[in-house]
Amino acid sequence: ADLAAALVEGGLPVLEVTLRTPAALDVIRAMAQVPGGHVGAGTVLTPDDVKRAREAGASFAVSPGATETLIRACEDEGLALLPGAATASEAMRLAEIGYDMLKFFPAEAAGGVKALKSLAGPLPHISFCPTGGVTPQSAPDYLSAPNVICVGGSWIAPDADVTAGHWATITERAKAAQALRVK
Numbered sequence: 001a002d003l004a005a006a007l008v009e010g011g012l013p014v015l016e017v018t019l020r021t022p023a024a025l026d027v028i029r030a031m032a033q034v035p036g037g038h039v040g041a042g043t044v045l046t047p048d049d050v051k052r053a054r055e056a057g058a059s060f061a062v063s064p065g066a067t068e069t070l071i072r073a074c075e076d077e078g079l080a081l082l083p084g085a086a087t088a089s090e091a092m093r094l095a096e097i098g099y100d101m102l103k104f105f106p107a108e109a110a111g112g113v114k115a116l117k118s119l120a121g122p123l124p125h126i127s128f129c130p131t132g133g134v135t136p137q138s139a140p141d142y143l144s145a146p147n148v149i150c151v152g153g154s155w156i157a158p159d160a161d162v163t164a165g166h167w168a169t170i171t172e173r174a175k176a177a178q179a180l181r182v183k
């Protein structure tokens, strides 16, 4: 809850908690109580993940890729999904069924800003939130791409600051990240 409050105070209210540790669902439960925050679950892979994330209070799901099973589970549970795509074909298939706002993952490894700008030519109707290896240095470049609406990253809340409870430092880093917005 302290981490969520620090990020919201820094101007970053959209919070992704990846389901990669046994603590993740409890973290979502705690963060969901923080006023002004929008807490989602990341690394959502299975229908069971969807159900547990929604029950814990997540208001959206993020996945590294997308499968029909996962998409159906999110739609059945009424949980908004930011599905991952890394190629033109993956993005086209998702847009065909109504998902035209996608996560570009793993952003840096899949070609970074260059790849995204190349996709903007033939696929101008599809927009992306790149995550995976985005840094404060590369974020402005990503945000300058016409098909990038936001970026995600863990640099704002590094493990060491979370463990030590350095909430004010995290708030400052969130403010700096918020100020990177170019649109």
Ligand SMILES: O=C(O)C(=O)C[C@H](O)[C@H](O)COP(=O)(O)O
Residues within 6 Å of the ligand: 016, 018, 042, 043, 044, 062, 063, 064, 131, 132, 133, 134, 152, 153, 154, 155
């Ligand atoms: O698994 C998911 O659903 C994700 O959303 C992946 C995370 O967003 C990235 O792994 C963050 O990457 P870093 O900023 O490099 O730590």
